[in-house]
Amino acid sequence: MTVYTCAVLTTSDKGARGEREDTSGPALRELLVAHGFKVAAHTLVPDRIEEIHRVLQNWVDQDKIDLIITTGGTGLTPSDVTPEATLPLLEREIPGMAEAMRAASFAKTPHAVMSRGLAGIRGESLLINLPGSRRAALENIEVLLPALPHALAKIKGSPEDCQPGQ
Template identity: 65%
Template sequence: MQSNPDQSGQTGGPPGGYRFAVITMSDKGVRGERQDTSGPALRELFEAAGYRFCHYALVADAIPAIVAAVTTAIDRDRADLVLTTGGTGVSPSDVTPEAMDQLFDREIPGIAEAMRAASLAITPQAVLSRGRAGIRGQSLIVNLPGSRKAALENVAAVMAAFPHALDKIKGSPADCATLSKQ
């Protein structure tokens, strides 16, 4: 399998060959009571890293809205990477992880485990995160916390693995290499 070319004809490999979407879950944001700061921060970070932005949505904390937004980002806008922010805690309205049950073909627990481990070094509340990561078709979906600070801290722990993960998800036959510290 080959990755889908973007509008410039580029495929896979470096981040610039991959399209990303940011979807923020926030009832207060949808009602205009809170400004989304994590979504724009993630967009800025990933654009600076060379990924190509293709989709943004701000949706209510509701499973149907989350599923529709992620599906649109992948199916219509061809996002290779979907970063969700918000709805991963333990409040009654936090249903992002449950929405993933309708979206994931396969789960990648190591991504969420690494984010929680890195976050636990910063705050004991990290153990309350229920964020998940998984694959839908040939796209990677990663759930991040809703606060700007926590979203950036969490994604920093795993972002370096995304280009390789995306290459493999797209069907790259290249062997996985073990990176060692020198």
């Protein structure tokens, strides 16, 4: 089994100022490790497009991290800018991933329609934006976990069929 690297970026003004504990980032790291990923990086930055963009770009272009998860900044407040920082980096979006997360969340809360998170590819990396709350972040990534190893293999050029035996 291939071990993929991952990184978690928490975006939070209050977290960056030390006014709020980051609970979603550590919970995501723990879940990803439990599913066989190797955590290569984790950091917290304020809700600033330039800072978010810089970290994501470095993790993809320099560190070649396979899976990059962001948590926070996907809502409707003026400081929620994670999708705006992510979109210019993406070479290809994967709308089905974002749609699946929103659909699963909508079954639990009507507020899911306000999530603006994206998923997409840059190089051989998969980037996924998650909500900032611990519960919502975990619920959203759990929707995608079964598909992530195959998605990463395909992104890296695996010739394996999507439905073996058919």
